[in-house]
Structures are given as structure tokens and as C-alpha cells.
Amino acid sequence: MSRLSILKVALLSSAIALSANSVVAQSALSNFDQDALVELKARDGSTSLLGELLGVEDGFYIIRTEIGELKINIASATCEGISCPAESQGEGFAIHVAPGIGLKLASEIIRGYASETDADVEFLESDRADRQIIRMTRRTTGQSTEIVFFSGQSGFSSMVNGEAQLTLQDTPMREEIDPIFSGPALDQLLSPENEQTVALDAVIVAVNPENPVRYLSKAEIAGIFSGEISNWLELGGGNRPISVHALEPSHVRGELFSKRVMGSGNLLSNNVNLVQSDREVLAEVRSDPGAIGFLSRSGAESARPIAIRESCGLITRPNSFQLKTNGYPLTYPVFLYRRPAEIHSEAEGLVDWLATEDSQSAIRRAGFVDRNLERMNLEDMGMMLIHTAAVEPDFSPGQYSEMMRELRDAERLSLSFRFRTGSSALDERSLANLEVLGRRMEAREFAGLEMLIVGFADAIGSQARNTQLAAQRAQSVRNILVRSVSPETTSRLRLRTLSYGELLPVACNQDEAGRELNRRVEIWVRRPGVREIGR
Numbered sequence: 001m002s003r004l005s006i007l008k009v010a011l012l013s014s015a016i017a018l019s020a021n022s023v024v025a026q027s028a029l030s031n032f033d034q035d036a037l038v039e040l041k042a043r044d045g046s047t048s049l050l051g052e053l054l055g056v057e058d059g060f061y062i063i064r065t066e067i068g069e070l071k072i073n074i075a076s077a078t079c080e081g082i083s084c085p086a087e088s089q090g091e092g093f094a095i096h097v098a099p100g101i102g103l104k105l106a107s108e109i110i111r112g113y114a115s116e117t118d119a120d121v122e123f124l125e126s127d128r129a130d131r132q133i134i135r136m137t138r139r140t141t142g143q144s145t146e147i148v149f150f151s152g153q154s155g156f157s158s159m160v161n162g163e164a165q166l167t168l169q170d171t172p173m174r175e176e177i178d179p180i181f182s183g184p185a186l187d188q189l190l191s192p193e194n195e196q197t198v199a200l201d202a203v204i205v206a207v208n209p210e211n212p213v214r215y216l217s218k219a220e221i222a223g224i225f226s227g228e229i230s231n232w233l234e235l236g237g238g239n240r241p242i243s244v245h246a247l248e249p250s251h252v253r254g255e256l257f258s259k260r261v262m263g264s265g266n267l268l269s270n271n272v273n274l275v276q277s278d279r280e281v282l283a284e285v286r287s288d289p290g291a292i293g294f295l296s297r298s299g300a301e302s303a304r305p306i307a308i309r310e311s312c313g314l315i316t317r318p319n320s321f322q323l324k325t326n327g328y329p330l331t332y333p334v335f336l337y338r339r340p341a342e343i344h345s346e347a348e349g350l351v352d353w354l355a356t357e358d359s360q361s362a363i364r365r366a367g368f369v370d371r372n373l374e375r376m377n378l379e380d381m382g383m384m385l386i387h388t389a390a391v392e393p394d395f396s397p398g399q400y401s402e403m404m405r406e407l408r409d410a411e412r413l414s415l416s417f418r419f420r421t422g423s424s425a426l427d428e429r430s431l432a433n434l435e436v437l438g439r440r441m442e443a444r445e446f447a448g449l450e451m452l453i454v455g456f457a458d459a460i461g462s463q464a465r466n467t468q469l470a471a472q473r474a475q476s477v478r479n480i481l482v483r484s485v486s487p488e489t490t491s492r493l494r495l496r497t498l499s500y501g502e503l504l505p506v507a508c509n510q511d512e513a514g515r516e517l518n519r520r521v522e523i524w525v526r527r528p529g530v531r532e533i534g535r
Contacts (some may be wrong), residue, residue, distance in 0.1 A: 007103070032064065038081030039414035040072055053083050080162045083341055085420045087508040092146035093344040096164040098171070099151050100252045100296065102278075102332060103132045105199065105366040106149040106168060109133050112362030136346065145346045156337070163344040166351070169335045170201065170252050194338045197432060198354050199368035200323045201296050203253045203330040205261075206303035210289045215307035215315055223264050224292060226397045227269030234289060245273045245293035252332075257294050260329055297323075298367035312508035314384070320369045321376055324414040326429070326517065327506045330502050333429075334368060371436065375411040375525075378404070384504055394463045394502060405502045410452060410526035412438075417477050417521040426480070434477075437523065441493070450494040450523040453478045458515035459502040469519075477521045494528060 032052040040049040040061060043144075049072070051065035054131030060071040061079065097106050107123075114121045124133040130151040137144045150164075156165035193278040205221055207213060213235055215508050216224075225244055233239045246268060247254040262268070275281055285291045285303045297305070297318050306315045308329060322328040338351050353359055360370035378385070415433040419426055426434065440446065455474030457466035474497040482490050507514035 007272050018407060038063070038084050040077040040079055049077075049249075051081075051476040053081070053408070076469045080411075081341075084162060092148065093165045093347045094148040094158075094163060095347075096148060096158040096167040097149050097151050098167070098169045098252070099130075100170045101168050101201075102299070103130075103149050103151070105298075105334070105368060107132060107134065108362045108366040109350070109354065109359065110147060111137065112359055112365075113350050116353060116358050117349065125383065137463070145344070147346070152503055157338045159337070163489055165347045167337045168198070169337060170332060172333075172335060177265045177376065191340075194340050196336050196351075196355060197333045197371070197429075198336045198359075199363045199366075199370060201332060201334055201368055202318045202319075202323055202328055203256050203294055203332070204297045204305040204318045205292065205294050205308075206285050207292050208285055208289045208304050209302065209304045211237055211304070213306065215309045217309045217311065218261050219311075221306075221308075222266045225262060225268055225272060226266045227271055240290040243273070243284070243288055243291045243428075244269065244271065245275060245281050245291060246282065248274050248295065253296055256330060256332060261294075295370070301367075310508045310514075311510055312505075312514075314505065314508060316506075321374050321414050322362050323369045324371075324374065325372055325416045325506070326418075329507070367473055373436070373440065374414040376414070377411055378407045381504070394459060396463050396501075396503075399463075399500060400503060401465070403503055406452070406498060407454075407524060410524040413523045413525065415523060417473075418516070419473065419476075426477075434480060434484060438481065441481075441485050441489050444489075444492070446525055447492050448527075449525045450496065450528045453481070453495060453497045453523045454502060454527070455497070455519050456518060456522070456525055457500040458518040459505070459509040460515060463501055467499050467501035470501050470521075471497065473519070473521050474499055 016454055036052045036054075037050065038053045038301060040063060042048065042049075049063065049065060049070070051063040051070075053066055054062040056062065057071075060073055061077065063070050063072060095106060097103055111117075111121055117138075118140060119136050119138050121483045122135045122137070123373065124135055124146070126133050128150075132149040134149070135144055136146045136147060152158065156167065159167060205216070211232070215231065216235065220229065220235060224242055225246065229235065230242055231239065232242055246257070249255065249258060249268070250358070258268075268274075273284065275284075278295040281295040282299060282301060282303055285293050292306075295303075301440040307315050310313050310329075316322055316328050318328050318330070323331045335343050335352060338347075357372065360372045363370040415437065417426055417430040419430070453474045455470030455472070455477075457470040457473075459466070478497050482495070502509075502518070505514075506520070507517040509515050509518060
């Protein structure tokens with residue numbers, strides 16, 4: 001597929017000057033290759049030209065217009081559009097960073113990339129707090145590249161107008177966010193080569209380290225932030241007034257908190273101290289024993305996070321394993337988007353490096369959760385096991401005992417597979433997890449181990465039916481996994497499918513969001529023969 005100009009939606013919605021005295025109507029462009037539309041602007045601002053970019057040759061843009069094919073000197077014009085060529089490789093490029101992410105992640109990934117590719121970095125002075133400039137110099141060639149990080153409200157617009165070649169975002173790009181992205185333009189931006197998840201973060205509710213309260217329900221948190229609960233005495237925390245701090249609702253984290261915690265029936269109290277950054281929330285929480293606030297996990301530092309007690313009694317904590325398995329309800333990914341056109345060679349190298357395991361230490365240094373696999377034993381799931389046995393209404397003692405025997409000497413990997421609602425197709429995050437698992441299997445990371453593909457279900461319907469559905473999901477994942485790796489890799493592993501239906505819920509079954517999380521497939525590994533020895 002040829003590069004699709006995301007600019008076309010915006011540019012074709014208005015008249016574009018072809019010269020100082022003529023205008024091209026929208027209909028006149030219909031016979032052009034819509035994927036290659038660009039706008040050339042005179043550097044003195046006197047005129048602009050819209051047409052189909054045919055190529056670059058001997059220092060000239062070759063562009064097809066309504067008045068014919070023209071050659072425009074590169075030195076006399078700037079090019080705007082996704083199909084425009086990258087600027088001189090020696091100059092540099094810019095990366096937009098969403099305000100909620102901050103520049104620390106950006107600077108750490110450049111440090112890591114430079115270290116892995118034998119380059120030195122130098123932080124240059126900037127006259128703006130929301131802009132950072134790093135000069136990266138190759139030790140072998142001496143070639144320098146200046147990388148500018150800047151913050152702002154729309155990284156996607158920055159890519160459209162050519163200001164940025166990459167953008168780090170804490171919200172996924174979808175058509176409803178910005179109507180300029182639709183149809184094929186959106187499809188191309190969301191393709192695997194242009195969109196990748198580089199890290200995970202979460203909204204956490206934090207209190208002062210001196211506060212004895214360890215967990216709160218969503219209803220209690222909503223009561224605090226709406227003003228209905230005003231003293232920690234009501235929550236077992238001593239007779240102390242509660243001071244409440246929150247990010248402005250316009251922030252991504254503010255929107256997520258309002259949607260998933262406050263709900264439609266609760267509004268922030270007028271007594272809530274609204275601030276602009278995680279840093280301000282953190283300062284208030286650390287200095288006041290009665291304070292509470294919400295902020296990003298990556299910005300929490302020494303504040304103590306509150307665990308969330310779900311309505312059914314399950315308790316979830318914002319640890320890295322829970323974020324990786326989507327078990328913590330306020331998790332969100334950090335995306336890297338690549339401008340779908342030619343970009344600077346160092347920008348291309350950075351994109352490729354971020355997809356490797358070598359980049360993950362830089363993600364951790366910045367305070368975010370990386371993509372590396374973690375392992376957890378059954379014994380580490382204490383509260384989940386207790387909840388399953390004591391609370392679930394359709395509890396099967398026999399199935400529970402079988403699960404304990406099978407999994408007690410195994411380790412769960414920190415990835416899950418889920419299916420699109422009403423579909424047998426895996427969702428986007430599961431497809432990414434499948435790629436990670438397949439790559440690690442090919443690298444012989446699990447050679448000699450038994451791999452258990454374990455299906456689970458929600459609690460709607462009979463226990464027998466749910467066990468059957470979970471078994472079908474586990475078998476489906478096994479089939480996909482076998483097709484995605486070489487036969488040699490498959491032969492090195494003992495792949496078994498198991499199903500435990502509605503046991504071990506990771507969320508409450510009272511609402512559809514929780515039920516969707518419970519309909520999942522997990523991967524466990526163990527040494528062959530351990531189960532037989534332990535009997």
C-alpha cells in the first residue's frame with residue numbers, strides 16, 4: 001500500500017492557493033493520487049502549491065499540479081504532508097510527547113538508545129519548560145543528530161503539519177478523538193509498523209505514608225472526592241479531616257478517574273484542590289497526613305498507593321504484574337506513533353529499538369511498567385484463592401482441588417489473551433501478547449518446560465457450560481500459537497490446554513466490564529514431571 005496522506009482530509013476541506021492569483025477547487029484534484037498529496041509552501045510565505053508528489057531529484061521536488069508537472073527547488077519551499085521526504089539526515093527530528101507522559105520517559109529512551117548504538121548524548125539548553133533538546137553523536141562517525149522533545153495538546157496534528165515525526169501518547173488514536181483520521185488514513189496510522197505499545201502506566205489513588213488505610217472501595221473513593229466523606233474516621237483512618245487533590249478533569253488521567261471511579265452520578269466537590277500536574281498532587285500528599293489524591297503510577301514516587309476493593313470483595317493493587325495482565329482497573333498503555341512516511345534514519349532506528357527487549361530497562365528507569373514477562377506462583381494469589389472458595393456462588397470443590405494440584409508447582413506468565421466482544425478473534429492487546437510469546441518461544445526461553453494454556457470464564461450460566469466455553473477459548477489460543485511458531489519450536493514444548501471455568505476471577509462478575517476481564521486465557525509453565533512427583 002502506498003503512503004496515505006493524512007493531510008488530505010484537512011487540505012481538501014478548504015481551498016488551497018496554487019499561486020497568488022488562482023485557486024484549485026476540490027473537484028480538480030480528483031484525478032490525482034490521493035495518497036501522495038502534499039502542499040509546498042514558499043519559504044517567504046508568498047504562495048503555496050497543492051499537488052501530487054512524484055519524487056525528489058537533484059535538489060528539486062517533482063510535483064504534478066493542475067497546470068502540469070513542475071520542478072520546485074527544495075531550498076525555496078517547505079513540504080507539508082505525510083508523503084513529504086524526511087529533512088536532511090544530519091539535522092535532526094522532533095518527537096511530540098503528550099502532557100500526561102512528561103519528558104522523563106522521552107529522555108530515558110534516548111539515553112538507552114544512544115547507549116545501545118554507541119553514541120553520546122548531550123542535553124542542550126531550552127528556553128521552554130515543555131521542550132527538551134538532546135544532541136546525539138555517533139562515536140564512530142562523529143555525526144550529530146539533534147532530537148527535540150516538545151509537549152502540547154495534539155501530537156497527531158504535529159505529525160500532520162510535519163513538526164513531529166513521532167509522538168508518545170497516553171490515549172490511543174481513534175477516529176472519535178480527531179475526525180481528520182478516518183477510513184484508510186486511520187487504518188494506516190494504526191498499522192503495526194506505525195503504532196506500538198511501549199509502556200504501561202496507571203492512575204493510582206495515593207495517600208500519605210503515615211495513613212493506616214490500606215484499601216478503599218470505588219464507592220468510598222467516589223464519596224471522598226464528591227465530598228460525602230470528609231474525615232478519615234469514617235474509613236478507619238483516625239480522626240483527621242481529609243484534604244482532597246485532583247488533576248483537572250481535562251487531563252487524560254482525570255477523564256479516566258471520572259469514568260471508572262466517579263461514574264456518571266458523582267461530581268468532584270467544590271472543595272477539591274484542582275491542580276495541573278502529578279508533581280503538585282505528590283507534593284500535597286507527601287506533606288499532609290490527611291491528604292489523598294490521584295496521579296499517575298509513574299509519577300507517584302514515595303506516595304503510598306491505595307489498593308482498590310471491588311464490590312464483590314476482590315482487592316487489586318497497582319503492581320506491575322496486575323498492570324501487565326490488565327488486572328488493575330485503572331491501567332492505560334503508552335503508545336508510540338510513527339509518521340507513516342519516510343522519517344529520519346535515527347527516528348527509524350529508535351522505533352525499531354523500542355520494539356526490542358533491550359529497551360525495557362529505559363522504560364523502567366523512567367518509572368513506567370515495561371513489557372518484560374514476569375512470573376507469579378499460585379501461592380502469591382492468596383486473596384484470589386480465598387475469594388474463589390468463600391464468595392463465588394457456583395463453587396466446585398472438585399474443580400478447585402484439581403486446579404490446585406495442576407498449578408501449585410507452575411508459574412503464571414504476565415500476559416493474558418482475551419477475545420473481542422461477541423467474536424472468536426483475539427483483541428489488539430492479545431495479538432501483541434501472542435507475538436511476544438511466540439518470539440520468546442522461538443528463542444528457546446521455555447525449552448524443556450511444559451506450557452499450560454488455561455482457560456477461564458465469567459460466572460454467568462452453569463458451571464459446566466462455563467468450563468466448556470473456557471476450554472474452547474484455551475484450545476483456540478493453542479491453535480493460533482502453534483500456527484505462529486515453527487514446528488521445531490512446538491515440538492520442544494509440551495502444550496496442554498486446561499479449563500477452570502469461573503474459578504479465579506480477576507474482576508467482579510456483577511457488570512459486563514468485569515465479566516469481560518474474567519473471560520480470558522492464561523499461560524503457565526512448569527518443569528515436566530513436577531506434578532507427578534508432588535502427588
